[in-house]
Amino acid sequence: MTILDRISWPIVIMLCLTLGLSPFFPEPHLWEKFKMLAAGTLTRPLDIFDLLFHAAPWLVAAIKGARTLRQRV
Secondary structure (H helix, E strand, O other), X not given: OOHHHHOOHHHHHHHHHXXXXXOOOOOOHHHHHHHHHXXXXXXXXXXXXXXXHHHHXXXXXXXHHHXXXXXXX
């Protein structure tokens, strides 16, 4: 059993909706960083860290979801 199995789904969802999307206005920070990445302007180390920080809950959700589906098969 890994640490991902110990984290409950409600916690993961809450992290995705809060940390993963904050700040909400004028646009989610993660969306802004993805636009910078697509435009090629994501060059500052702080922006790269910010992208990883806000994307981490979504990565945890994706990995946890894949593990859950794999265990059911």
